[in-house]
Amino acid sequence: MQIALTLVSPDPDAAQQALAVLAPALAGCHARVKEPRPLGPVALDLLVEADAVAPVRAAAEAVLSDRAVDVCVQPWNGRRKRLLIADMDSTIIGCECIDELADFAGVKDQVSEITERAMRGELDFEAALRERVAMLKGLPLADLQRAYDERVRLNRGARILVRTMTANGAKAFLVSGGFSFFTSRVAQAAGFQADRANTLIEAGDSLAGTVGEPILGREAKLAALNEEAAALGLDLAETLAVGDGANDLAMIGAAGLGVAYRAKPIVAAQADAKVDHADLTALLHFQGYAVSDFVTD
Template identity: 40%
Template sequence: MDASTAITSLQLSFDQITASSGEAALHYLEYQPQLAPLALLGIDSGGNDAFAGALELDHPIPAPPAASKVTAPWCLTLLSPAANLMQVRSVAEFIAAQGASIEAVDTLSRQRDCTVLRFQVRGELNFDETRCACLALAEEIGADLVLQAGDSQRPPSLAGFDMDSTLIDAEVIDELAKITGIGDQVAAITEAAMRGELDFRQSFKKRMRLLKGFPETELARIAPQLPLKPGAERLLRALRAMGCKTAILSGGFTYFANYLKSERLPIDVVHANELEFAAGVLTGEVIEPIVDGARKRSLLEEMAEESGLPLSRVVAVGDGANDIPMLSLGALGIAIHPKPKVRQVAPQSIDRFGLDAALYLFGLNDSQIAGLLGSD
């Protein structure tokens, strides 16, 4: 590590950090007042000039093997691609403005392109109002801010995933349409449906009619080419290692969901739409029941009931308007790179990172994640 990126480790009060006006890139922040009255701060060398009288430590504080126990009723997680002291001050001021207090702060990730700070917060918060305010602050400071109940910071037992634009970085129905020369026409309908501007069932039927005559032989060529969403494999592998059951709940097609399950990702269950072929081509008709937003939610709820799980052990992950019903079902409803309408209503939202960033919302730090993934 050269001098320009050397870390200065300081021991000082949390009030000194929030009252300072200095700027510096942030590597970590550990503040556990029930264990020690002073905070531990890791910043780029040179930033310590703003903290006169702070004790400078001889070496960086090692990352803890496990995240600290959550004892507060709320957690507010800052996920930043370029963390700095300004972001910490902004979050601290925001929490104070809600009439709440910071009970602890710990660093879940110290990666140079992903610093994750978890603020444990105590106070009477209106979840929806505070969540919306978090979205506005996140835009202002260039980070993701995720609010959740403190007791939801634990690994789930059941996780339901949308497929298109969530687990894969594509909309399969649009890929089929490109081959038949109507890609733009179908993509426009898909985009409007995902934004919540069109009824999903009606838009699905319309798109299937447009795809009438699509050759069945093309499916096997398309499936291997569908790109995974960044972080999808890491997240699903970690969930499998934790013993969490996973399901694809997709308004897309079973052929591609089953391909993902058998060839690409550790998925346990698939629920999606069936393609109807006759004489080797799509008929343009749909096979009921269509997996729309309401059915996604009911399927996830049924799986929880069949497994004897309370909804507090269930999470859902998606990006489009037809994911909104299931996102509001369990302990967490995580929208990944969501459409604007979805971002405004989803309980949790991650915009700047891949799917594996969800692991930090389960109360894990990088050391624990590495342990789950082995040599990865």
């Protein structure tokens, strides 16, 4: 079968240098490498002929584990996806919004510890969310906008990823275990066509310390993937999901290409590909997009 092996690195020389060690490793699993195709200054695409994806992926990841190179191995056909489902906190943006709200409430250390454990899969997500939101009771609503303005920034490549995929006919959906106050604004800033998240309950001009039910967690993210794919008449093989925490595992596992971005170990171990070094445009290179294809406006 024909397999796409894509190398992406922030170091312009790293992807090219990786070929020297990659070729013999692939030969060891009876894979034949075709001529590499540059996708840009920091990305290379290889057409590989082999019997199966799994041995090629294992060989490539093993030999490149100590290099600043992100690797994606997948079937060549069908790699351009028609639906993007993306997590928000620490994936599309560089922070956890609930931790930033907690900072304004003076309880960031306590909340951040719970957030970290929940994202590692050590705590029940829904119970952990209720516990953290309870600590925000009495926080002025004005601090939500202040947190967005002062703390929330798109991760590098986020807007290019979304704009390029949608310009090529895909739908981009932002789905978060965080809060709709932030997803609505981040979706607009990045170019997502829809968003789904939890709702913070208000009490006058401050937070009530509760969250709307049912809570959007792991299964709800998977449901969003399935529902959006069905609405578009897509097979799940035509979808891409990206996230960093344990509540992203179900959608990452179900998507045609599931990507772990700067992810917790439990997520990185189960995803089809990881992005630990490059920015979010790596997800475009994984689909075969060259830099010249990027929509940057």
